[in-house]
Amino acid sequence: MILHGNIVHAPVLGELEVRTQGWLVTEGEQVAGVYDTLPPQYADQPVTDWGDALIIPAFCDLHLHAPQILNRGIGYDKELLPWLETYTFPTEARFGDCAFAERVWKAFLNHLWAVGTLRFSAFATVHKEAAWRLMELSEQSGLRGLVGKVNMDRNAPDALREDTDASLADTEELICRSREELRRTGLILTPRFVPSTTERLMEGLGRLGERYHLPVQSHLAENPSEVAWVASLHPDIPSYTEVYDRFGLLRQNQTIMAHASYLSEAEKCLLQERGVTLAHCALSNTNLSSGIMPLRHHLEQGLRCCVASDVAGGNTAAVAASVAATVQTSTLHTLRHPEHAPVSWVEAFWLATRGAGQFFGDVGAFLPGYAFDALVIRPDRLDALMERTPAERLEQFLYHGDDRNIAARYCGGTFLPMPFPLT
Amino acid sequence: MILHGNIVHAPVLGELEVRTQGWLVTEGEQVAGVYDTLPPQYADQPVTDWGDALIIPAFCDLHLHAPQILNRGIGYDKELLPWLETYTFPTEARFGDCAFAERVWKAFLNHLWAVGTLRFSAFATVHKEAAWRLMELSEQSGLRGLVGKVNMDRNAPDALREDTDASLADTEELICRSREELRRTGLILTPRFVPSTTERLMEGLGRLGERYHLPVQSHLAENPSEVAWVASLHPDIPSYTEVYDRFGLLRQNQTIMAHASYLSEAEKCLLQERGVTLAHCALSNTNLSSGIMPLRHHLEQGLRCCVASDVAGGNTAAVAASVAATVQTSTLHTLRHPEHAPVSWVEAFWLATRGAGQFFGDVGAFLPGYAFDALVIRPDRLDALMERTPAERLEQFLYHGDDRNIAARYCGGTFLPMPFPLT
Numbered sequence: 001m002i003l004h005g006n007i008v009h010a011p012v013l014g015e016l017e018v019r020t021q022g023w024l025v026t027e028g029e030q031v032a033g034v035y036d037t038l039p040p041q042y043a044d045q046p047v048t049d050w051g052d053a054l055i056i057p058a059f060c061d062l063h064l065h066a067p068q069i070l071n072r073g074i075g076y077d078k079e080l081l082p083w084l085e086t087y088t089f090p091t092e093a094r095f096g097d098c099a100f101a102e103r104v105w106k107a108f109l110n111h112l113w114a115v116g117t118l119r120f121s122a123f124a125t126v127h128k129e130a131a132w133r134l135m136e137l138s139e140q141s142g143l144r145g146l147v148g149k150v151n152m153d154r155n156a157p158d159a160l161r162e163d164t165d166a167s168l169a170d171t172e173e174l175i176c177r178s179r180e181e182l183r184r185t186g187l188i189l190t191p192r193f194v195p196s197t198t199e200r201l202m203e204g205l206g207r208l209g210e211r212y213h214l215p216v217q218s219h220l221a222e223n224p225s226e227v228a229w230v231a232s233l234h235p236d237i238p239s240y241t242e243v244y245d246r247f248g249l250l251r252q253n254q255t256i257m258a259h260a261s262y263l264s265e266a267e268k269c270l271l272q273e274r275g276v277t278l279a280h281c282a283l284s285n286t287n288l289s290s291g292i293m294p295l296r297h298h299l300e301q302g303l304r305c306c307v308a309s310d311v312a313g314g315n316t317a318a319v320a321a322s323v324a325a326t327v328q329t330s331t332l333h334t335l336r337h338p339e340h341a342p343v344s345w346v347e348a349f350w351l352a353t354r355g356a357g358q359f360f361g362d363v364g365a366f367l368p369g370y371a372f373d374a375l376v377i378r379p380d381r382l383d384a385l386m387e388r389t390p391a392e393r394l395e396q397f398l399y400h401g402d403d404r405n406i407a408a409r410y411c412g413g414t415f416l417p418m419p420f421p422l423t
Numbered sequence: 424m425i426l427h428g429n430i431v432h433a434p435v436l437g438e439l440e441v442r443t444q445g446w447l448v449t450e451g452e453q454v455a456g457v458y459d460t461l462p463p464q465y466a467d468q469p470v471t472d473w474g475d476a477l478i479i480p481a482f483c484d485l486h487l488h489a490p491q492i493l494n495r496g497i498g499y500d501k502e503l504l505p506w507l508e509t510y511t512f513p514t515e516a517r518f519g520d521c522a523f524a525e526r527v528w529k530a531f532l533n534h535l536w537a538v539g540t541l542r543f544s545a546f547a548t549v550h551k552e553a554a555w556r557l558m559e560l561s562e563q564s565g566l567r568g569l570v571g572k573v574n575m576d577r578n579a580p581d582a583l584r585e586d587t588d589a590s591l592a593d594t595e596e597l598i599c600r601s602r603e604e605l606r607r608t609g610l611i612l613t614p615r616f617v618p619s620t621t622e623r624l625m626e627g628l629g630r631l632g633e634r635y636h637l638p639v640q641s642h643l644a645e646n647p648s649e650v651a652w653v654a655s656l657h658p659d660i661p662s663y664t665e666v667y668d669r670f671g672l673l674r675q676n677q678t679i680m681a682h683a684s685y686l687s688e689a690e691k692c693l694l695q696e697r698g699v700t701l702a703h704c705a706l707s708n709t710n711l712s713s714g715i716m717p718l719r720h721h722l723e724q725g726l727r728c729c730v731a732s733d734v735a736g737g738n739t740a741a742v743a744a745s746v747a748a749t750v751q752t753s754t755l756h757t758l759r760h761p762e763h764a765p766v767s768w769v770e771a772f773w774l775a776t777r778g779a780g781q782f783f784g785d786v787g788a789f790l791p792g793y794a795f796d797a798l799v800i801r802p803d804r805l806d807a808l809m810e811r812t813p814a815e816r817l818e819q820f821l822y823h824g825d826d827r828n829i830a831a832r833y834c835g836g837t838f839l840p841m842p843f844p845l846t
Contacts, residue, residue, distance in 0.1 A: 070809040073822030076750065077767060091809075107805045286751045289765070291758055315747065315822040324738065327499065328709045332755060335714055342712070344500060381845065382530045386493040386514075399496030399738040402825060422804065 001026040001413070002042055005050035005376070006390035007034050009057050010350035011365040013299070018390050023047075024055060026372045029413035034366050050376050053407060054393055057364050058118035058373040059319035060356035061309050063217070063258040063279035065123040066134055066147075067092050067101075068312035069108045076287040076315070080223040083288055085157075088312070092125045092150075093159040101130040102137075106420040109141040113419055114403040115318040116375045117309075118411040119360055121146040121217055121256055123190055126160050128170040135178055139185040141419035142411055144360065144373075148190025148217055149174050153201045156192075168204040175212050184412075186215070188256075193219035194230045194243050206248025215254040215359075218244065220278075221267075222259035223290045241267035250274040256359065258310060260303075261285060261293040268301055277304045277359050280351070282325035284313025292333045295326065296340040299347075306356035307348055320398045323348040345395055376408040377401070424449040424836070425465055428473035428799065429813035430457050432480050433773035434788040436722070441813050446470075447478060449795045452836035457789050473799050476830060477816055480787050481541035481796040482742035483779035484732050486640070486681040486702035488546040489557055489570075490515050490524075491735035492531045499710040499738070503646040506711055508580075511735070515548045515573075516582040524553040525560075529843040532564040536842055537826040538741040539798045540732075541834040542783055544569040544640055544679055546613055549583050551593040558601055562608040564842035565834055567783065567796075571613025571640055572597055576624045579615075591627040598635050607835075609638070611679075616642040617653045617666050629671025638677040638782075641667065643701075644690075645682035646713045664690035673697040679782065681733060683726075684708060684716040691724055700727045700782050703774070705748040707736025715756045718749065719763040722770075729779035730771055743821045746771040768818055799831040800824070 003026075007019040017034075025032040025042055033039075038047075068088060075087040095101045112120060124131035124147055131149035138145035149171055153164045162170075171189070178187045189205050191197040197205075209216055221227050221240050230240045237243050241263065244250050253275035260271070260278040271278065280293050298305055307326050311317045323345065330343040343351075357364020363371045377397050379388075388396070397405055409416045426449075430442040440457075448455040448465055456462075461470075491511060498510040518524045535543060547554035547570055554572035561568035572594055576587045585593075594612070601610045612628050614620040620628075632639055644650050644663050653663045660666050664686065667673050676698035683694070683701040694701065703716050721728055730749050734740045746768065753766040766774075780787020786794045800820050802811075811819070820828055832839045 069805065073819040074815055076754075076822075104808055107808060111805055283751075286755060289754050289758060292755065328706075329755075331499075331712050332709055332715065332752075335712060336759075382492065382534055385527055385530060392497055396496040399499075 002038070002045055002047045003050060003055055004047050005053050005055045007055045007366060008390050008394050009366045010346060010354055011367055013350045013355070014344065014347050016346045016391055020390055024366060026413050029371055031366050031368055031370045031372045033368050050407070054377040054390055056375050056377060056394060057353040057357070057366065058375050058409065058411065059116050059352050060119040060306070060360065060364060061112070061117045061317070061319050062121045062256050062277060062306050062356045062359055063281060063308035064120065064311040064317060066108050067095050067104065067125050069111060069317065070104060071312035072317070073315045074312065079225065079289050081225055089157050089160055093157065095125040095127050095130040098129050098133065101127070101133055105134045105137045109137055109143060109419050111317055112143060113141065113409065113416065115320070116403070116406050116409065117317065117319055118373050118409060118416065119144040119357065119363060121188055121359070123148050123150055123217070126150045126152055126162055128174060132174055132177065135174070135182060135185050135187070139182045142416045143419065144411065145185050146188040146215060147185060148188045151191045151201055151205060152196040154198050155195050164198060164201050164204070167201060168208065171205070172208060175208065175214065189214050189216045189249070191218050191249065194240065195226065195233060199247065202247035202249060209251050210248060214251070215256070216249050216251050217256040218249065218258070220244070220257040220260045221262040222285070223288070224262060227262050239264055239267050241270050245270060245274070250276055258308065259285065259290065259293065261291055268303060272301070272303055275304065277306055279308035279310070280305055280326060281308050281310035281314055281322070282329045283315055283322055284310035286325070286329060287315060288313050292329045294333065294340065295330055295343055305351060306359070307352040308356070318402065319352045320401060323352050323398045326351065345398060349394070349398065372410055372413045374410040375406050377405050378407045380405060425461070425468055425470045426473060426478055427470050428476050428478045430478045430789060431813050431817050432789045433769060433777055434790055436773045436778070437767065437770050439769045439814055443813055447789060449836050452794055454789050454791055454793045454795045456791050473830070477800040477813055479798050479800060479817060480776040480780070480789065481798050481832065481834065482539050482775050483542040483729070483783065483787060484535070484540045484740070484742050485544045485679050485700060485729050485779045485782055486704060486731035487543065487734040487740060489531050490518050490527065490548050492534060492740065493527060494735035495740070496738045497735065502648065502712050504648055512580050512583055516580070518548040518550050518553040521552050521556065524550070524556055528557045528560045532560055532566060532842045534740055535566060536564070536832065536839065538743070539826070539829050539832065540740065540742055541796050541832060541839065542567040542780065542786060544611055544782070546571050546573050546640070549573045549575055549585055551597060555597055555600065558597070558605060558608050558610070562605045565839045566842065567834065568608050569611040569638060570608060571611045574614045574624055574628060575619040577621050578618050587621060587624050587627070590624060591631065594628070595631060598631065598637065612637050612639045612672070614641050614672065616649070617663065618649065618656060622670065625670035625672060632674050633671060637674070638679070639672050639674050640679040641672065641681070643667070643680040643683045644685040645708070646711070647685060650685050662687055662690050664693050668693060668697070673699055681731065682708065682713065682716065683721070684714055691726060695724070695726055698727065700729055702731035702733070703728055703749060704731050704733030704737055704745070705752045706738055706745055707733035709748070709752060710738060711736050715752045717756065717763065718753055718766055728774060730775040731779070741825065742775045743824060746775050746821045749774065768821060772817070772821065795833055795836045797833040798829050800828050801830045803828060
């Protein structure tokens with residue numbers, strides 16, 4: 001496949017590579033190369049010409065809650081723990097109803113497609129059937145997803161609290177079934193967070209991770225009250241991070257921890273050692289009064305970071321909006337901590353494409369051999385009144401664009417239509 | 424006119440009035456009343472039934488720059504003063520070209536209509552012809568606008584710096600012409616800000632204000648460097664606020680000052696005395712590293728405040744997004760200043776409707792005798808999957824809705840179609 005247009009990507013943190021009126025060649029699922037002039041060996045082949053549109057890497061979202069897509073924008077008068085009790089858990093309890101889950105999952109996957117998130121790692125709910133259905137639909141959608149059946153066996157309302165053994169058995173069943181039946185969708189171990197998982201459950205999940213070589217996702221140090229709660233639950237373990245580590249849940253280079261705003265130096269060293277990816281959720285951290293993650297500081301210390309939406313702590317699944325919010329909260333952080341330069345939009349764009357994509361391997365930039373996941377971006381009529389460089393067009397899309405600006409989506413080397421067309 | 428639907432408005436700061444499946448009756452341009460059951464005298468009249476949709480007051484935006492609609496999302500790596508030099512002034516200089524201005528103004532007015540801003544106070548540019556054309560087009564649009572020809576006679580690039588007498592003469596010409604020819608659009612005096620207006624220009628504008636009973640809009644104490652600059656330009660005047668006051672530019676109950684983030688107690692007293700409306704621009708203050716305005720504190724001190732977009736310091740003209748950003752930055756402010764409770768979304772909604780609307784008189788709520796300016800809001804397919812109260816639907820619209828959720832617009836008692844249909 002040969003595409004022509006304004007090719008913009010960030011192969012390295014902080015560096016934008018722009019090929020104005022360039023060429024992008026794919027082979028199978030992968031990028032073969034990007035060129036200023038089309039190499040002669042491709043001269044006779046058909047070209048998809050996107051004209052003045054931008055061709056950018058698709059977004060990857062490493063932290064969001066699929067059932068909470070319904071709750072975007074609800075209840076930000078509360079902090080994390082009461083917010084979970086009041087708004088989140090009652091909604092998640094409804095996913096015991098398979099017909100309801102089916103409707104929501106289809107709308108969820110359509111929505112991710114619409115906003116340009118073509119790879120993701122999502123929390124489903126505790127329900128085995130609902131989680132399995134999300135995995136099946138994700139497979140059908142053409143998106144590339146990691147899906148977690150949530151595990152919770154303490155500090156949860158009755159409707160969501162699992163028996164420890166049943167939670168582990170359900171998880172193992174989904175692991176095996178997904179390996180047999182699915183190709184593009186994987187299971188990710190998903191203890192909700194330390195306060196809702198007993199030591200025995202965490203230990204069992206750690207063993208499953210080891211046995212099946214599985215990735216892990218959870219929450220870490222989002223809110224001071226939560227951090228204090230974890231300390232009181234595990235007085236014998238020195239830190240929140242070490243609780244996960246104790247039970248084998250910081251799996252080397254295969255772990256996503258959302259938030260990570262309140263960390264000791266020792267925790268940061270451990271997270272770096274384990275190659276944990278920290279999912280920075282700027283909108284959520286603001287909405288739930290959690291504070292501002294010291295993102296620049298984390299990056300300077302060599303921690304792996306990415307930008308994620310954290311729906312529904314985040315009020316929108318559009319990762320572009322989280323890119324803008326990352327710059328905005330980082331800017332406010334710098335006013336208090338001038339020693340930390342604010343994160344630029346180019347850096348935040350990298351964090352939402354290549355930074356997140358590396359969790360999936362060679363994903364998130366247009367380098368040879370990388371998966372070809374892309375969005376084609378066009379300005380609206382108003383923005384088109386002004387001549388702009390491709391970089392400026394991308395900046396404007398990130399700051400005020402929406403799904404109407406996305407003219408086409410490619411995932412894994414092929415054009416991706418809306419997964420579940422509306423009837 | 425009789426409308427039926429879920430009527431939601433905020434007549435008082437912090438209080439949301441909801442009439443589920445209620446009735447709203449208008450007489451001429453005004454609201455006659457809202458009712459839970461339709462009074463018998465209206466029983467035989469035709470009803471516009473909006474079903475489950477919300478009927479809410481339209482947004483008022485008291486601070487935005489019309490030419491900068493082109494620059495939304497551009498250049499937030501810089502603070503205010505270099506941002507103006509690098510991005511803003513070169514764009515504004517293009518409005519000497521009347522054909523260009525015409526295209527942009529139409530797109531600007533269409534865009535305000537689309538996002539539900541039906542009353543506004545906007546800066547045009549220094550150009551008399553362009554400013555006049557915006558006034559004419561605003562009149563045609565059906566929106567209710569105050570438009571300012573910008574005045575600048577110092578510290579501006581050559582292309583925008585005016586001769587003092589010419590600036591005053593041009594302004595007076597527009598005042599007279601608009602009074603003769605326009606009915607719904609007024610001129611508002613618009614010294615850009617103290618650093619770009621000489622004392623003689625400010626004095627002349629103050630005299631025009633007095634002679635023609637005109638409102639005034641400008642900027643105040645947005646950024647520490649700007650505040651320091653004003654102090655160095657006017658060492659004999661004790662504060663930024665008093666510079667405007669010295670020259671008659673804090674006109675009683677008729678003045679809008681944008682930002683007002685860095686004020687002394689004496690300045691706050693003076694602003695309160697003069698009944699100045701402070702336009703809080705949360706997105707802009709974040710994007711340009713200006714800081715967070717202490718909104719709760721201002722409100723508690725009895726200052727008049729509203730929420731405004733400040734395009735293009737703000738990255739979107741959608742006032743709903745500025746409502747959300749107001750809550751978000753206020754939430755972050757509270758983390759540092761726990762003595763100031765965060766501003767709630769209900770308060771921020773008031774600030775964007777009635778809080779701003781009062782500058783125009785009885786505008787911004789559905790009280791008897793108030794202008795009937797309204798938006799009809801419908802959830803998208805995804806949000807419609809969940810049953811919600813009308814208040815929750817409004818909250819979701821503010822946090823992630825867009826112009827596609829606005830099914831209809833009414834201004835001054837009549838249905839408002841798109842002003843300049845696209846051909």
